[in-house]
Amino acid sequence: MTMADRKRAARVTVENVSLRFPLYHAGARSLKKLALAAATRRLGRDSGSRVVVEALKEISIGIASGERIGLIGGNGAGKTSLLRAIAGIYEPASGVVKTCGSLNVLLDPNLGMNPDLTGRENIFLRGLYHGLSRPALRRLEDDVASFAELAEFLDLPLRIYSAGMSVRLGFALATAIQPQILLMDEWFLAGDAAFLEKAHTRLEDLVRGVEILVLATHQEPVVRKWCTRVILLDQGRVRADGPPGDVLDEYFLRSR
């Protein structure tokens, strides 16, 4: 991260964004998508009469520095797709996504974790994925090692870790890098019990330090506690956008 990035206020602009997934490979994965899309009535056909799933339809959202967004909606509403579009992973079929500021997206707790490498090697590799300098790598290692409490396991391969140790390492790594814009899926809100309290504090510190948070979640208490604005997605469209109280009441009223 350069100094220039730091000085400018973070901003996310999503203009008229639509995401379409053509279904190419009729394998298990595609069939799952197809079934899910049929269930949520998002199937369509493109010009070449291929089956396409419309994950997002003409979404426009502006997010300013300081905002904490909660993305809610049922399964297949497009929450994760929207996170991926903002992160620049999926380039939209139409519309524009603009982001200003450093960005990190937490979707997969085991991202880039290699079971044959030691904890230390995994930390090092993750740091390289983020383009960290040598001193920053050292700091990352110290930070993650002390949080994950792996002690002598740090130099042993991941494959022999207990489930709890893997979770701690994954969580510590994911939350060690502080961006200006943080996009999160809700996986990290689960963890083993003893570790939860500490994880919570760490997560709160991370969230407090970022300028923009976009959180896709199902958990109402988390949204009420953290978010300043809630966006309700339904079948790829924005159904409601406003303060948590209003939107949540509407959502939970309808889903009951």
Added chain:
Amino acid sequence: MTAAGKAAWRDLAGGLKLWRLVWALGWLDIRLRYRGSVLGPLWLTLSTAVMVAALGGLYAGLFRLQAADYVPHLAVSLVLWNSVAGQVTESCSVFVQQEPVIRSMRMPFWVHAGRVLLRNLLVLAHNALVLVPVFLLFGIFPGVQALLVLPAMALWVVDGFLLALALGAICARFRDISPIVSSVAQLAFFVTPVIWKPELIGARAALLALNPFHALLEIMRAPLLGEPAGVAVWASALAYSFFLVAGSWALFVRARPRLAYWV
């Protein structure tokens, strides 16, 4: 330049900035492949050495060639061909294999292509050790000619890189391509002078100009054996490379925005 072209250049610039990651990933692939084995990547060297010894004895007899003439040619050709074939076949899985990373973080696609290229260069470096005893045994000292390996190597790196991007993208979109590529690579092994020498087919050697693998192999092989590669061979290698690079780049520019959807 179009917006898609600019985005592809940004992808390249971003990828170059992450060279330390590419380096670490390339080495990692090698290390993991041979984790727990005593010889490690030297197994590659050993298996190539055995192949050179076995084929050298057999085919020198079959083709009625002098061992001193044939074995160095075979050793250099095999080492180089293994690298070409490895790069071609592994190019197919460049993006498909990295699906979890591609779908969960923003990462220049060049990183994945660079990783495969580097991995193959490291394999080549290990295999090349076979040439040392062969050269000593048959008293071959390429001398200054060998310096021509450097520009040839540079051309290989550029070609291999773009091939990885293009084949990786095509194979992500059309899953049937990668078995086709493997069969083509196998076919190419037989129609390219790797285990045989161009002199053996007489007048038909002129047809070799149509084989892009021949020119690309020859610009590396000739200087290693201390012979000049010749202007014609270099011209043809450069021409084939030009088409490969231009075609691959055009393909990558078009495919890049859709790659995350395809993998």
